[in-house]
Amino acid sequence: MDDFLDFFNSSKAQRQIDKLAKKYKGKKIMLYGAGLYALTLIKNHDLSKLNVLGIADKRFATDNSEGVFAGLKTFAPDELFELDLDAIFLSVQEFNLLKDIIVNTIAKKHKNKNIKVLPIIKKSFWHNIIEIIED
Amino acid sequence: MNDPKISVIIPVYKVEKYLRQCLNSVINQTLESLEIIIIDEGEQDICREIIDEFEALDVRIRAIHEGNGGYGLSVNRGIDLATGQYIAIVESDDWIENDTFEKLYEIASKKDAEVVKANFHNYYENEPCLCYLREILPVNSYGKLFSAEDNKSIFFTMNSVWSAIYKKEFLDKNNIRFSKIPKASFVDVSFTFKVWACSKKVYLLKDGFVHYRLDNENASVKNSGQVFCVCDEYKEIEKFLEQNSEKKELFEDVLFKLKYSDYLWNFKRVANKYKKEFAKQMAFEFKNDLKNKNVNKTLFTEAQWREYNFIANHPNIFWLKYQLTKNF
Numbered sequence: 501m502d503d504f505l506d507f508f509n510s511s512k513a514q515r516q517i518d519k520l521a522k523k524y525k526g527k528k529i530m531l532y533g534a535g536l537y538a539l540t541l542i543k544n545h546d547l548s549k550l551n552v553l554g555i556a557d558k559r560f561a562t563d564n565s566e567g568v569f570a571g572l573k574t575f576a577p578d579e580l581f582e583l584d585l586d587a588i589f590l591s592v593q594e595f596n597l598l599k600d601i602i603v604n605t606i607a608k609k610h611k612n613k614n615i616k617v618l619p620i621i622k623k624s625f626w627h628n629i630i631e632i633i634e635d
Numbered sequence: 636m637n638d639p640k641i642s643v644i645i646p647v648y649k650v651e652k653y654l655r656q657c658l659n660s661v662i663n664q665t666l667e668s669l670e671i672i673i674i675d676e677g678e679q680d681i682c683r684e685i686i687d688e689f690e691a692l693d694v695r696i697r698a699i700h701e702g703n704g705g706y707g708l709s710v711n712r713g714i715d716l717a718t719g720q721y722i723a724i725v726e727s728d729d730w731i732e733n734d735t736f737e738k739l740y741e742i743a744s745k746k747d748a749e750v751v752k753a754n755f756h757n758y759y760e761n762e763p764c765l766c767y768l769r770e771i772l773p774v775n776s777y778g779k780l781f782s783a784e785d786n787k788s789i790f791f792t793m794n795s796v797w798s799a800i801y802k803k804e805f806l807d808k809n810n811i812r813f814s815k816i817p818k819a820s821f822v823d824v825s826f827t828f829k830v831w832a833c834s835k836k837v838y839l840l841k842d843g844f845v846h847y848r849l850d851n852e853n854a855s856v857k858n859s860g861q862v863f864c865v866c867d868e869y870k871e872i873e874k875f876l877e878q879n880s881e882k883k884e885l886f887e888d889v890l891f892k893l894k895y896s897d898y899l900w901n902f903k904r905v906a907n908k909y910k911k912e913f914a915k916q917m918a919f920e921f922k923n924d925l926k927n928k929n930v931n932k933t934l935f936t937e938a939q940w941r942e943y944n945f946i947a948n949h950p951n952i953f954w955l956k957y958q959l960t961k962n963f
Contacts, residue, residue, distance in 0.1 A: 534764075535765065536759075536762075536765060536849075539762060539764065539765060559767050559768075562767075562768060562770060563767060563768060566764065568764075569764050570764060594903070594961075596960075623961070625959065628958055628959050628960070628961065629959070631907060631958065632955075632958045632959070
């Protein structure tokens, strides 16, 4: 959990969440990815200004008996097609591959053809440059 | 002990917080015909006391106190000593369900299987919402005997040598052991490849029995300094295939695809300061394979094949692109 906390702190995660809350004010949001990354994010940040309907993950297709993850309602990927959604925020660190998959599966078949798929937290380009220089 | 059904090998290294839970779960198995071989890697911590305590408690336990030769050498020692019909490996920071070996052995003996493998549960001590059944096995392969030749997808499942039992005779006959490099990491890579390449009778179970701990800070996967161990594992696989021309013909395509996937995983895993050096190593090996070996693209997707060739020819640009765009 500490590794992810460092990542969130260095990425100024709360500031990014607040920006997204302004941009997506009143929009219906689904988080995707219910692992340690998501848990650390939810436990340590204020997501209340985002209208998050729940959190989806492949694993809830096999077992969704709990129905709740870190206080959020859980969904199997197949359940998202018919949900009224404006955006899917990816709550995983390595989001590029997952983004491709979600865009080509869920987003393609979703009833809202304009559904957005994006990472909830990303590093800045300059942050990556600084890391390269430091190494 | 007369012919135990399963020899359970437990390598122990810096796990004093978790060892009791692990050993309790093993000695309380519903299948009693077990031989429990604990290989204590000799760290100066409280593990020795815990092992002595359990050894006094259960006659099936045999403890070997060795120097720290590493995971692979420890398990090899256990396999060599084992007298059971089947071999199981239990990680000393994990714990297993009480009926694990009863269920695995029942199938193994009924089907005369060489390997019986199950899924497993992710386990975090204090985070129940992260504990769930990880289905890593190919879903269309449950409940029937098959060989890796018939179903190559088995090679591409996550390495998890500890969620299976292996017929001892099968391991001995095919001379399957872990890499003998002292203190090496990721030695399950070549072991797993050899197991699948040699097996004719594999049986997979959808259930999970092992609770795989993911919150152990001492786990070797978290050591981002072990940079080139994975390359040694692939050298070992290449050596194995060179010595087995029949297997080479059947599984060399698997080797190249696995090498690409594992090297990429390792590139992302190692600390930033090693990434450039590792990208160069990837390029060196991929280029060499493309030039001198029969690299078959059938197991790659188009995007993977493009990336494979790109890494081979432009490791510095690959590294820079990754560094600039990761998490961005």
